[in-house]
Amino acid sequence: MKLNKTIALVAVILMTAATLIGCGAKPVLAATVGDQEVTVTQLENSYLSGSSYASMYGYDTSTEEGVTQYRDYLLDNLISSAMKVYQAKLAGITLTDEELAAAKATAQQNYDDTVASFEQQAQQAGATNVEAYAKTLFTKALVANKTTVKKLQADMLQDAIDNTLVSKHKTALLEGVTMTDEELSAKYAEVLASQKEQFDATPSDYFTFETYAQYGYNAPPVYVPAGFFRVRHILVADEITANMIKEKIDAGEDFEALLAEYGTDPGMQSDANAAGYLVGEGASFVEPFLNAALALAKDGDVSAPVESDYGWHIIKRVSTEPAHEIPYEDVKGAFDLYEQSLYSEQYYADIVSKWVADTTLVTKYPENYASVGK
Structure with a gap:
């Protein structure tokens, strides 16, 4: 049925x-x-x-x-x-x-x-x-x-x-099952080499890795390829306010001062984002924001107000991001946690595989399940 x-x-x-x-x-x-x-x-x-x-x-x-x-x-x-x-x-x-x-x-x-x-x-x-x-x-x-x-x-x-x-x-x-510091350092070097090759060939993969890392699906990125830049933005609720702020910027008022006065994105107040959001093809921002940011041709350019589901944005390209390695020390916590987890899971999987391979414990009855799925 x-x-x-x-x-x-x-x-x-x-x-x-x-x-x-x-x-x-x-x-x-x-x-x-x-x-x-x-x-x-x-x-x-x-x-x-x-x-x-x-x-x-x-x-x-x-x-x-x-x-x-x-x-x-x-x-x-x-x-x-x-x-x-x-x-x-x-x-x-x-x-x-x-x-x-x-x-x-x-x-x-x-x-x-x-x-x-x-x-x-x-x-x-x-x-x-x-x-x-x-x-x-x-x-x-x-x-x-x-x-x-x-x-x-x-x-x-x-x-x-x-x-x-x-x-x-x-x-x-798994008690006591852990990678040594030397093994973790060697793993970092291995991941770095792999990411360099992959991200240089397909820069947008950096953002895929970054997103997956946030959910624990892979190690954090340890290499940033060329071609990206950083932006800061002023987020407000309505178009009238956005246009007023843009006029002030065009008149020579300081972008950061206006951001401090009017901006509503808490991410812009975070020390982690002091240099701005990293932007490039494939970055995980809402489409109107990303498209407007990518249209900024050079450092210092400021976008016209653009609307997204979050409100109205005025975006400034603040700096070009050079290709660079992210030092092991800067990602050690997240990197070690992920690699230790992988190591432990593989250790356990190997144990289970040995158990399952024991034909004295496992008996299949194919004559009983041959019709399943058919």
Whole structure:
């Protein structure tokens, strides 16, 4: 049966539950991992909720081969998750009363969020009786996913407990695992060389790295390529004020004095931005601001007032930024934190890979899951 998006919502949460079986039915196994079971229903839910993302991982599910490869990829992920739980229990990891209470609270919140998602769907559908329609949608999703409210709540609780066990075990395994100062310094040199090559070829990649670094997705930029410049701007709420300020600038009044008097962007008051915002193609500013800034041909040029969602801007190009390396000492905190995290995650991933490679612990039942995704 083809499920609509509403029904599929619950599968996203169900896919990571410890066991997903119909009420009172014996589970059909896709794999066993020690004493842990990975059911075909788990794999089906995982495929259902993740199929739209298959292409992001390089799988073409429009072909039978692609479906099989993506299904096997998902099964391997489920096996890896089950292995982590098995190894945590094997290591004797247990939860304190406080940790168990926190896991219960997490499970309850996950259940409440699931119910709320159906209420939101009912509201968006314009239902006259939102509560009744949401209940109908939720019931259909439970049936489609071969579970019940009681079973769903139990699965969510077990999932929260297992996640806490795994996290606690991981912390124990990674205790004392760290890069040396020499390794971090060598890594900085490696990253610097790589960024020089990449940013000199494609300067806009600098801003991509900068944005990703803010969210912890990569190391901070340690090299600034040529072609960028810095700007400062006066942000005000209305066009009349912006035009008045521009007239004052044109008459020779000091830009910085006017910025101090009228500017409303707190970023301009920050010591970190004293030199101005770094601008170049690909910089992550709103389009009207960026376009106006990029149009400034030389240092000292001031833009006409330009409107964005934030208000009205008068932008001044204050200096050309030469290509330069950012010293390790200037980024050490963020750089070390990111690289240490990568190192620890890889260390743990290598441990998990060795666990999963143990054929005495992992058994797959392809005859049971061959039809998943097809």
